[in-house]
Amino acid sequence: MTPSQTLRAAHSAEWEAIAGHPFTIALAGGSLPPARLAWYLVQDYAFIDGFVRLAASAIATAPSLADSVPLAQFLAVITGPENTYFQRAFDLLDVPRADRVAPRLAPQTKAFQALMAEAAASGEYGRMIAVLTVAEWSYLSWATPHNPPAPDLPFQFAEWITLHAGPGFEAVVAYLRGQLDAAWERADPDLRARMQADFARAVRLERAFFDAAWQAG
Numbered sequence: 200m201t202p203s204q205t206l207r208a209a210h211s212a213e214w215e216a217i218a219g220h221p222f223t224i225a226l227a228g229g230s231l232p233p234a235r236l237a238w239y240l241v242q243d244y245a246f247i248d249g250f251v252r253l254a255a256s257a258i259a260t261a262p263s264l265a266d267s268v269p270l271a272q273f274l275a276v277i278t279g280p281e282n283t284y285f286q287r288a289f290d291l292l293d294v295p296r297a298d299r300v301a302p303r304l305a306p307q308t309k310a311f312q313a314l315m316a317e318a319a320a321s322g323e324y325g326r327m328i329a330v331l332t333v334a335e336w337s338y339l340s341w342a343t344p345h346n347p348p349a350p351d352l353p354f355q356f357a358e359w360i361t362l363h364a365g366p367g368f369e370a371v372v373a374y375l376r377g378q379l380d381a382a383w384e385r386a387d388p389d390l391r392a393r394m395q396a397d398f399a400r401a402v403r404l405e406r407a408f409f410d411a412a413w414q415a416g
């Protein structure tokens with residue numbers, strides 16, 4: 200197994216809980232109540248703030264330009280089409296401006312922001328890539344079984360699926376896993392332990408984030 204496969208296999212039960220979470224199943228079926236989707240998107244937009252900073256830090260510490268280009272291109276998707284999706288969904292769901300720019304953060308969002316900030320501040324590319332990989336790979340896992348979405352599924356559900364599935368997103372995850380595998384091979388045992396701990400923390404937090412969203416609203 201590759202290092203990324205081994206890391207994921209160590210958390211297979213939690214990974215499956217994310218991939219088949221009732222929140223994502225309701226989202227894909229179009230039955231997710233608007234208040235729950237709004238809660239999730241408000242918290243996730245705050246998550247995206249930390250994610251963009253973490254990705255930018257990873258770009259700044261990547262071993263080479265070639266290693267950083269795919270992440271820089273992915274960052275353009277997040278700050279482009281994905282950011283536009285958030286604005287359109289907020290408008291549809293009548294999310295107040297204050298909740299878009301300065302929401303009250305749930306404990307799960309704060310915990311995720313803390314992990315991303317710690318990984319970025321560490322200056323260690325391997326730790327940054329470990330967290331980024333969990334975030335995108337776990338989303339590919341839940342979204343893929345629902346792609347393509349039903350043609351009549353409203354955009355606020357359908358586009359959240361298509362942003363996280365399909366060949367373009369699969370290539371992003373393959374790139375991140377390749378970076379994680381290479382960083383792992385370069386890392387000494389102490390750094391590997393930190394990468395492992397960050398990977399585990401990120402998996403726990405992804406699940407906790409969906410659990411909180413499912414109970415919200």
Ligand SMILES: Cc1ncc(CN)c(N)n1
Pocket residue numbers: 243246334335338405408
């Ligand atoms: C919490 C979380 N994790 C991952 C993703 C996928 N970018 C997201 N939007 N939100």
